Amino acid sequence: MIGIDVGSTNIKIVDGKSFKKYPIIKLNEILEKYNNEESFATGYFRKRFKNYITEITAAIYGIDKDVEVIIDIGGQDTKIINTKTLEFIMNDKCGAGTGLFLQTIAMYLNVPIEDFGKYYSKNPLNLNNTCAVFSISEIINYLVSGYTIKDIIASVNYTIAKKIANINPYECETLTLIGGVAENKAFVRYFKEITEKEVYVPKNPQFINAIGARKYGIKYSTKNHL
Structure with missing residues (x-):
């Protein structure tokens, strides 16, 4: 499961192994690669993705x-x-x-x-x-x-x-x-x-919402057997 935080200036991506950051100008490239059932997004441009949650939900899920x-x-x-x-x-x-x-x-x-x-x-x-x-x-x-x-x-x-x-x-x-x-x-x-x-x-505070989106996606996928 991939967690994506599409913020106003940067895109943060978490896959459980690495933390990646891209400028917002890369949004279309990110959509082509990650807009699928294996990703959950949050942030300003979250509604461009198939699966998304609000920043509020992502933040709460992301905090450990x-x-x-x-x-x-x-x-x-x-x-x-x-x-x-x-x-x-x-x-x-x-x-x-x-x-x-x-x-x-x-x-x-x-x-x-x-x-x-x-x-x-x-x-x-x-x-x-x-x-x-x-x-x-x-x-x-x-x-x-x-x-x-x-x-x-x-x-x-x-x-x-x-x-x-x-x-x-x-x-x-x-x-x-x-x-x-x-x-x-x-x-x-x-x-x-x-x-x-x-x-x-927390560690990597800039990636917390992406982490939260990923955690939510894992829970949602398990619950719905995706």
Whole structure:
């Protein structure tokens, strides 16, 4: 069984042995190869596949630990899922609190987004604008004032952690972070400090929804003798 997470920017594929990632431009190629009874998809373009489930279901199936809240930080939106009631909220009105915010800043500063996790500060700058576009102007002002790119990136990590922590409406003691942003160690550290909660980051957090789609597909196929 193949699990596929067709996100807004990347396609993640899990087959039980390997983890593969492709840019979204490869979607038609992926459809030709994997759009069959041996695959279950989730994500933005899941309905292009024969078998699919929602990102909410995929996230819950993909987590291997009992937690109260799952926070899925994607490229275009952030979903906060209450695993006990199956309620969820989604931040999809702008890029704030998503991978797009970090990607925009990374492109402006010409720093690989994979390096953002290296930058942490005990005294991050106060970035008032969590909108990526307006934050650029604020960042320019800080650079002109003499702050370093390291200062800026640490502050961006703090800002997105604070943003996501503040939009979580659910009372809980345990949370899981998944999605590409969960690989940013500085962001995770800030998030733990802000929330003062038990925060779990699974292995390969960017592939959790693909893992969940695969697990669901195995269960569905066994139940229906496919």
